[in-house]
Amino acid sequence: xxxxxxxxxxxxxxxxxxxxxxxxxxxxxxxxxxxxxxxxxxxxxxxxxxxxxxxxxxxxxxxxxxxxxxxxxxxxxxxxxxxxxxxxxxxxxxxxxxxxxxxxxxxxxxxxxxxxxxxxxxxxxxxxxxxxxxxxxxxxxxxxxxxxxxxx
Numbered sequence: 001x002x003x004x005x006x007x008x009x010x011x012x013x014x015x016x017x018x019x020x021x022x023x024x025x026x027x028x029x030x031x032x033x034x035x036x037x038x039x040x041x042x043x044x045x046x047x048x049x050x051x052x053x054x055x056x057x058x059x060x061x062x063x064x065x066x067x068x069x070x071x072x073x074x075x076x077x078x079x080x081x082x083x084x085x086x087x088x089x090x091x092x093x094x095x096x097x098x099x100x101x102x103x104x105x106x107x108x109x110x111x112x113x114x115x116x117x118x119x120x121x122x123x124x125x126x127x128x129x130x131x132x133x134x135x136x137x138x139x140x141x142x143x144x145x146x147x148x149x150x151x152x
Contacts, residue, residue: 012051019043087137094133101126 028036104123108116 008051008055012047015047090133090137094130094137097126097130097133101130 108119
């Protein structure tokens with residue numbers, strides 16, 4: 001956008017000055033006022049609209065890129081938030097399962113042997129669940145920086 005603000009007005013002024021000093025006088029002197037007027041309508045009637053089209057096209061592309069960037073940033077923020085909540089839930093679940101396993105271990109000695117065997121297998125299942133949740137927690141987190149490739 002800075003390029004447009006800096007270069008478009010001087011470029012347009014240069015086109016007008018060059019036309020007025022060169023072809024405009026020549027057309028007026030060679031073919032008269034009527035064709036000179038027609039040439040000015042053609043020059044100014046095409047340069048202005050073409051320049052407007054060019055500026056609007058650049059503006060559209062810039063807005064599209066900005067919207068895409070904002071959308072990607074929102075998706076990344078959502079994914080990070082989801083990962084943080086998931087990690088917190090996993091951590092809470094591990095603590096709860098560990099507490100339940102500790103209670104089962106403490107009670108295991110004071111119950112009949114048949115029930116103790118069931119409590120032991122339940123404790124092993126709890127330990128397996130704890131190991132799986134820990135493995136989940138040890139996975140690397142999402143990147144802290146957005147990807148460099150805008151197509152991602």
